[in-house]
Amino acid sequence: MKATAKAHTNIALIKYWGKRDQALILPTNNSLSLTLDGFYTTTTVDFHDALTQDVFMLNGQAVTGEAYQRVTKFLDLIRNLSGKTDLYANIGSINEVPTAAGFASSASGFAALAAAGAKAIGLNLSDPELSRLTRQGSGSACRSIYGGFAEWEMGEKEDGTDSYAVPIAPREYWDIRVAAVVLSSTMKKVSSRAGMKRTVETSPFYSGWIDSIPNDLNGIKVGIQEKDFEKVGAISEANCLKMHATTLGANPPFTYWHDTTLRVMHTVQEMRANGIPAYFTIDAGPNVKVLYLPEDEARVEETLRNIAGVTDVRLSKAGPGITYL
Numbered sequence: 222m223k224a225t226a227k228a229h230t231n232i233a234l235i236k237y238w239g240k241r242d243q244a245l246i247l248p249t250n251n252s253l254s255l256t257l258d259g260f261y262t263t264t265t266v267d268f269h270d271a272l273t274q275d276v277f278m279l280n281g282q283a284v285t286g287e288a289y290q291r292v293t294k295f296l297d298l299i300r301n302l303s304g305k306t307d308l309y310a311n312i313g314s315i316n317e318v319p320t321a322a323g324f325a326s327s328a329s330g331f332a333a334l335a336a337a338g339a340k341a342i343g344l345n346l347s348d349p350e351l352s353r354l355t356r357q358g359s360g361s362a363c364r365s366i367y368g369g370f371a372e373w374e375m376g377e378k379e380d381g382t383d384s385y386a387v388p389i390a391p392r393e394y395w396d397i398r399v400a401a402v403v404l405s406s407t408m409k410k411v412s413s414r415a416g417m418k419r420t421v422e423t424s425p426f427y428s429g430w431i432d433s434i435p436n437d438l439n440g441i442k443v444g445i446q447e448k449d450f451e452k453v454g455a456i457s458e459a460n461c462l463k464m465h466a467t468t469l470g471a472n473p474p475f476t477y478w479h480d481t482t483l484r485v486m487h488t489v490q491e492m493r494a495n496g497i498p499a500y501f502t503i504d505a506g507p508n509v510k511v512l513y514l515p516e517d518e519a520r521v522e523e524t525l526r527n528i529a530g531v532t533d534v535r536l537s538k539a540g541p542g543i544t545y546l
């Protein structure tokens with residue numbers, strides 16, 4: 222009863238930022254992402270009847286506390302679905318992505334865990350079923366079931382059965398590149414989960430965020446369909462800025478940005494002024510992702526590497542969905 226799965230992170234172009242149900246992880250808005258080939262997690266789940274509790278090793282170290290609880294609670298869902306509630310597992314996971322630094326480790330981490338766990342226990346899930354299950358580990362993870370562009374449909378039902386991701390376009394459809402600009406790989410002070418909760422509960426800007434989603438979502442889908450890079454980039458950048466603006470209105474207020482984050486943002490806008498179509502987006506963390514086209518790769522990389530405070534630039538293409546090893 223053992224399986225290994227590999228899942229890639231995804232970068233949200235239209236952000237998921239807020240839950241209407243914390244326990245089931247039901248979002249307040251649809252979101253849309255691009256899966257990345259450069260960052261991923263590989264997880265092995267091995268169910269044993271000799272074990273009396275789950276054991277979770279991340280990057281070779283035993284995990285306890287909140288991160289452990291999130292994993293065992295998630296395996297409970299898998300145990301309940303399969304009816305094998307008395308089985309515990311050894312879980313070994315390797316993150317080829319910084320953990321909890323705003324590079325979406327929870328997305329690749331829970332997508333790999335869901336796929337490996339479901340397979341190991343003998344569940345035979347369709348992609349929508351796997352996405353729906355994965356959602357309950359980390360919301361952004363439900364989009365990492367698919368390669369390329371994916372949209373998480375928020376759904377309407379209270380039980381969450383209609384809340385899962387669907388594929389929008391496969392990775393081969395369009396060669397868009399993403400530079401991950403690394404300035405800090407340390408764990409963020411406010412997790413995505415805590416940050417969005419505080420924002421929903423206290424930020425007066427939150428309703429404006431929600432009101433702006435339908436337009437952004439319709440626009441970006443047209444942009445993807447027409448392969449209109451400027452349109453996709455401009456909408457992504459604006460959507461990211463609106464999401465981060467909501468955190469400044471929260472109580473207590475917070476921001477994920479560092480000084481170098483702002484420097485990278487300005488440099489990207491300068492590149493555009495100099496005729497290179499490049500656009501930024503930022504998840505819940507200080508690091509910046511820059512969207513660009515293959516023909517501009519060398520100039521974009523060089524420009525980003527030269528920014529004071531930038532420690533690394535990692536280039537990604539569109540990535541694949543779940544694979545089993």
Ligand code: ADP
Nearest residue numbers: 288314320321322323324325326327330412413
């Ligand atoms: P990130 O920006 O990295 O997604 P989050 O705050 O959303 O940051 O989530 C980080 C949390 O995700 C970690 O503290 C841990 O609980 C969980 N996580 C990260 N990687 C894995 C993994 N490989 N397997 C299981 N859980 C993981």
Ligand code: DP6
Nearest residue numbers: 233236237359360361413414504505
């Ligand atoms: C800003 O999926 O990490 O990256 O559902 O609580 O695990 P939980 O949160 P998470 O939130 C991601 C927030 C975001 C935007 C996005 O990825 O859509």
Ligand code: CO
Nearest residue numbers: 325327328413
């Ligand atoms: Co996350």
